[in-house]
Amino acid sequence: MARRDAARPRRSAGQLEGEILSALWAADGPMTAIEVQAAVGDDLAYNTVHTILTRLHCKGQVHRLGPAGRSTYKPAKGAAEVAAEQMRAVLDTGADRGEILMRFVSTLGAAEEAALRAALDAEGS
Amino acid sequence: MTVSVYLPLLVSVVLAVSVRPLAKALPPRLGLWVLTAAAVIAGVGTVWTSLLLGSLLVDDIPAFDAAERLVPVDDMMSLGAAAFLGTGAVRSCLAVRRLLHTRRRLRRLNAMPGGELLVVADPRPDAFAVPGSRAGGGRVVVTQGMLRALDAGQRRALIAHERTHLRARHSIALSLAELAAAMNPLLVPVRRAVGFLSERDADEGAVAVAGSRRLVAEALAAAARARSASAAASPLAPGFHQFGVVDRVSALLAPEPVTRLRHVWIVGAMTLLAVGAAFDATRDFAWIVQILLRH
Numbered sequence: 001m002a003r004r005d006a007a008r009p010r011r012s013a014g015q016l017e018g019e020i021l022s023a024l025w026a027a028d029g030p031m032t033a034i035e036v037q038a039a040v041g042d043d044l045a046y047n048t049v050h051t052i053l054t055r056l057h058c059k060g061q062v063h064r065l066g067p068a069g070r071s072t073y074k075p076a077k078g079a080a081e082v083a084a085e086q087m088r089a090v091l092d093t094g095a096d097r098g099e100i101l102m103r104f105v106s107t108l109g110a111a112e113e114a115a116l117r118a119a120l121d122a123e124g125s
Numbered sequence: 126m127t128v129s130v131y132l133p134l135l136v137s138v139v140l141a142v143s144v145r146p147l148a149k150a151l152p153p154r155l156g157l158w159v160l161t162a163a164a165v166i167a168g169v170g171t172v173w174t175s176l177l178l179g180s181l182l183v184d185d186i187p188a189f190d191a192a193e194r195l196v197p198v199d200d201m202m203s204l205g206a207a208a209f210l211g212t213g214a215v216r217s218c219l220a221v222r223r224l225l226h227t228r229r230r231l232r233r234l235n236a237m238p239g240g241e242l243l244v245v246a247d248p249r250p251d252a253f254a255v256p257g258s259r260a261g262g263g264r265v266v267v268t269q270g271m272l273r274a275l276d277a278g279q280r281r282a283l284i285a286h287e288r289t290h291l292r293a294r295h296s297i298a299l300s301l302a303e304l305a306a307a308m309n310p311l312l313v314p315v316r317r318a319v320g321f322l323s324e325r326d327a328d329e330g331a332v333a334v335a336g337s338r339r340l341v342a343e344a345l346a347a348a349a350r351a352r353s354a355s356a357a358a359s360p361l362a363p364g365f366h367q368f369g370v371v372d373r374v375s376a377l378l379a380p381e382p383v384t385r386l387r388h389v390w391i392v393g394a395m396t397l398l399a400v401g402a403a404f405d406a407t408r409d410f411a412w413i414v415q416i417l418l419r420h
C-alpha cells in the first residue's frame with residue numbers, strides 16, 4: 001500500500017468544505033483565512049481556502065467579521081444547537097444499536113485500550 | 126421431504142460460525158455486498174423452507190406412503206419450523222418498525238440547513254453518517270467535542286470516512302442485513318460482519334483521501350479514546366461490538382492487506398447451495414401437494 005501513501009489524490013469540494021468548517025469549529029475563536037489555511041494543515045492554496053470560506057459564508061454556515069481583506073471567520077452556531085436536540089432524539093431511539101447508524105468509533109474497554117496501544121506502537125517505532 | 130429442506134438452515138449455521146474469520150479476510154467493498162446477499166438469501170431461504178415444513182403439519186402421511194424417495198417430516202420438526210416462523214415474523218415486524226422510525230428521525234437531521242457536514246453543538250465526542258434517500262445524499266454529523274479531540278489530519282480522515290459510507294450506500298447493506306437477521310436470528314453475527322466490513326470500507330476510503338494508513342489508524346485511536354474518556358464521565362451508551370476499533374486499526378497497520386478473493390467464492394458457494402436446496406425442497410413440496418390432491 002506504499003503506492004497509495006506516496007500520491008495524495010486531490011480532494012473533492014465537499015471534502016474540503018468539511019475540513020475547513022471543522023477547523024473553524026475546532027478553534028477557540030474567529031480565524032483569518034491565513035489561520036484557517038494553517039489549521040487545515042495541508043498544502044491547500046490560499047485562494048482555495050478563501051473561495052471555500054466565501055462559499056460557506058454564502059450558505060450561512062460561517063459568519064464573516066471585520067472589513068474585507070482582513071476579515072475573520074467563525075462558524076454559525078444556530079443550526080448546530082438545533083442539530084444537537086435532533087441528534088439526541090435520534091440516539092434516544094436506539095438507532096446506534098442496530099448498526100443502521102454508522103458511528104465512527106465505539107467506546108473502548110480497558111483490554112481494548114491496551115490492545116490499541118500495542119497495535120499502534122508495534123508499527124510506529 | 127429430502128435433506129434439501131434443512132440445508133438453508135444449515136447454511137445459516139455455517140455462515141454464523143465462520144463469519145468472523147471470513148469478515149477479517151474479505152476485501153471490504155466486495156465482501157460487504159457478498160455477505161449481505163448471502164444473509165438475505167439464507168434468511169429468505171430459511172423462512173421459505175420453514176414454511177414448507179410447517180405446512181406439512183396439516184397432513185403428510187398418505188403423501189409419504191406414495192413417494193418413497195421422500196422422508197416423512199416429524200410433526201415436532203414441523204412445529205419447530207412454525208415456531209421459528211412465528212418468532213421471525215414478530216422480529217421482522219419490530220425491525221421494520223424500528224428502521225422506519227429511525228429513518229423518520231434521521232430525515233429531520235437531513236433536513237437541517239447547511240452543507241454535507243453538520244456540526245452539532247455538543248461537547249461529547251461523536252460522529253456518524255446519516256444516510257440520505259438518494260445516491261450522493263446524506264449528512265456527515267460530527268459533534269464539536271469530536272472535532273476538538275482531533276488534529277487537522279485526523280479530521281480529514283474522519284470526514285473522508287463518513288463520506289465513503291454515504292457514497293458507497295452502506296446503509297442499504299446494513300438495513301438488508303438487519304432484516305435478514307430479524308427473519309433468522311442465526312444471521313445476527315452476519316449482520317455484525319456487514320457492519321464491520323462497512324467500517325473497513327470507509328476506513329479504506331479515508332486512506333485514499335488522507336493518503337496514509339497510519340494517519341487513519343491514529344484518527345480512529347484518538348476518536349475512540351476521546352469517546353471513552355467522555356463515556357466514563359457521562360452516561361453515554363457503550364457500543365457493544367463483536368468487532369471493534371482494534372480490529373480496524375490492525376487491518377490498517379498490517380504490512381500486507383490480508384484480503385483474499387478466495388473467501389468471496391466460499392460465501393458465494395454457500396449462498397448458491399442455499400438457493401439450490403430451497404428450489405429442490407420446493408419441488409419436493411409441490412410433488413407432495415400433487416399426491417395429496419390425488420387422494
Ligand SMILES: [Zn+2]
Nearest residue numbers: 102103104327
Ligand atoms: Zn464508520
